[in-house]
Amino acid sequence: QSVLTQPPSASGTPGQRVTISCSGSSSNIGSNYVYWYQQLPGTAPKLLIYRSNQRPSGVPDRFSGSKSGASASLAISGLRSEDEADYYCAAWDDSLSGWVFGGGTKLTVL
Amino acid sequence: QVQLVQSGAEVKKPGASVKVSCKASGYTFTSYYMHWVRQAPEQGLEWMGIINPSGGSTSYAQKFQGRVTMSRDTSTSTVYMELSSLRSEDTAVYYCARGLIAVAGSFAGYWGQGTLVTVSS
Numbered sequence A: 001q002s003v004l005t006q007p008p009s010a011s012g013t014p015g016q017r018v019t020i021s022c023s024g025s026s027s028n029i030g031s032n033y034v035y036w037y038q039q040l041p042g043t044a045p046k047l048l049i050y051r052s053n054q055r056p057s058g059v060p061d062r063f064s065g066s067k068s069g070a071s072a073s074l075a076i077s078g079l080r081s082e083d084e085a086d087y088y089c090a091a092w093d094d095s096l097s098g099w100v101f102g103g104g105t106k107l108t109v110l
Numbered sequence B: 001q002v003q004l005v006q007s008g009a010e011v012k013k014p015g016a017s018v019k020v021s022c023k024a025s026g027y028t029f030t031s032y033y034m035h036w037v038r039q040a041p042e043q044g045l046e047w048m049g050i051i052n053p054s055g056g057s058t059s060y061a062q063k064f065q066g067r068v069t070m071s072r073d074t075s076t077s078t079v080y081m082e083l084s085s086l087r088s089e090d091t092a093v094y095y096c097a098r099g100l101i102a103v104a105g106s107f108a109g110y111w112g113q114g115t116l117v118t119v120s121s
Helices: none
Strands: A009-012 A018-023 A034-037 A045-051 A064-066 A073-075 A085-093 A098-101 A105-109 B001-006 B010-012 B019-026 B034-039 B045-051 B058-060 B068-073 B078-083 B094-097 B107-109 B115-117
Touching: A009 A018, A018 A085, A018 A105, A034 A064, A034 A073, A045 A064, A045 B107, A064 B034, A073 A085, A073 A098, A085 B045, A098 B045, B019 B094, B019 B115, B034 B068, B045 B068, B045 B078, B058 B068, B078 B094
Parallel strands: A009 A105, B010 B115
Antiparallel strands: A018 A073, A034 A045, A034 A085, A064 A073, A085 A098, A085 A105, B001 B019, B019 B078, B034 B045, B034 B094, B045 B058, B068 B078, B094 B107, B094 B115
16 A cells, blocks of 8 residues: 555557646645656666656656645656556655655556 | 666575665765665565765665665765565565755655565575
């Protein structure tokens, strides 16, 4: 049971815009930044979004992050086949004094 | 460029300990915190703890308190994660991951390739 809640799956067709949600509480997302990661099969996670809505250099602007209250979202526009991967959100939790992850969302490009 | 190279796969028996290394290069080793994250087969990511390579201070997730020890060797720019009293549920890929920004509250920005630890009798 993950501290942050994500839908287990999401899907879209090429060119479409999809969003992945991440729900938490006042002790994590509600008071701290959110990070988003992409994990392709058999590889290490890759940082997509930090500080809730900032993209590291090299990450396409098709990826965007937002936060409202105790929830966050990752949006992917212009969906491509190579976006098919697992996506994870993460945040610091003040009550646990540690970093917590969502359970992950498997994105399928139809 | 930032590189984190981890040690090779390990097979351990229940009750044993394992020590995974992570050699850093391409940046000032002591300026960035290092996290350890694990991923059991077909499961999600789980944060284990963090070490400050500058002074060696550590902070561990409650779940691993008493069983995990993180350390560093500044002469070789290497961090270590040792997990003791291994059980089958500890079978996972273990990742080191460097903080993105040189501040304490920065989460993982760069990741090692992962080390598979298999616990089996």
